[in-house]
Amino acid sequence: AQTVTQSQPEMSVQEAETVTLSCTYDTSESDYYLFWYKQPPSRQMILVIRQEAYKQQNATENRFSVNFQKAAKSFSLKISDSQLGDAAMYFCAYRSAEDSNYQLIWGAGTKLIIKP
Amino acid sequence: DAGVTQSPTHLIKTRGQQVTLRCSPKSGHDTVSWYQQALGQGPQFIFQYYEEEERQRGNFPDRFSGHQFPNYSSELNVNALLLGDSALYLCASSLELNSPIYEQYFGPGTRLTVT
Numbered sequence: 001a002q003t004v005t006q007s008q009p010e011m012s013v014q015e016a017e018t019v020t021l022s023c024t025y026d027t028s029e030s031d032y033y034l035f036w037y038k039q040p041p042s043r044q045m046i047l048v049i050r051q052e053a054y055k056q057q058n059a060t061e062n063r064f065s066v067n068f069q070k071a072a073k074s075f076s077l078k079i080s081d082s083q084l085g086d087a088a089m090y091f092c093a094y095r096s097a098e099d100s101n102y103q104l105i106w107g108a109g110t111k112l113i114i115k116p
Numbered sequence: 117d118a119g120v121t122q123s124p125t126h127l128i129k130t131r132g133q134q135v136t137l138r139c140s141p142k143s144g145h146d147t148v149s150w151y152q153q154a155l156g157q158g159p160q161f162i163f164q165y166y167e168e169e170e171r172q173r174g175n176f177p178d179r180f181s182g183h184q185f186p187n188y189s190s191e192l193n194v195n196a197l198l199l200g201d202s203a204l205y206l207c208a209s210s211l212e213l214n215s216p217i218y219e220q221y222f223g224p225g226t227r228l229t230v231t
Contacts, residue, residue: 043224044206102164103174104159
């Protein structure tokens with residue numbers, strides 16, 4: 001069974017600085033998808049960025065980028081120029097690319113605090 | 117463009133009771149997934165519905181059941197509630213044609229408290 005581990009329960013960063021959130025996963029599959037979701041306080045889960053395992057190029061979405069290391073089974077999220085609105089719980093999630101397997105498997109989350 | 121909506125927002129029930137939670141998917145979406153998120157934890161997959169059928173189920177007992185209607189909306193039913201069922205229940209929708217990515221859009225959740 002696949003597992004996702006986020007080893008940082010909480011991280012803090014100064015506004016405008018850069019922060020990296022860690023995620024590791026365990027799988028025997030070669031094809032899968034990885035996601036970072038953001039869950040602001042009392043608000044709904046929002047997809048931040050996604051990565052297809054077959055792509056070597058790291059995904060980027062504006063200030064958000066990932067460092068995908070397939071051999072190391074690592075998928076970290078870098079947030080550049082941190083803003084107050086980035087404060088939230090961040091979840092790493094895995095989904096198999098196998099047919100008939102649709103579930104997202106989630107890490108426990110990292111709480112990101114932005115210091116003004 | 118209507119996003120995923122869920123009702124009710126909050127719910128308080130007593131042990132042993134039954135509860136029904138409702139979800140309307142994002143406009144144009146045809147697949148609905150349900151997740152349970154206990155306080156301080158990541159979500160856990162309950163099941164997914166497509167074409168009015170449950171097509172995958174996570175590690176949840178039969179007390180958890182669901183339904184999908186022809187308009188793609190969905191219900192989650194939980195029978196014989198336990199204190200441990202207290203959680204945020206999230207509904208997510210996706211579009212089958214977007215396979216294999218199946219990017220999921222989440223609703224705001226229903227906070228269930230069992231006393």
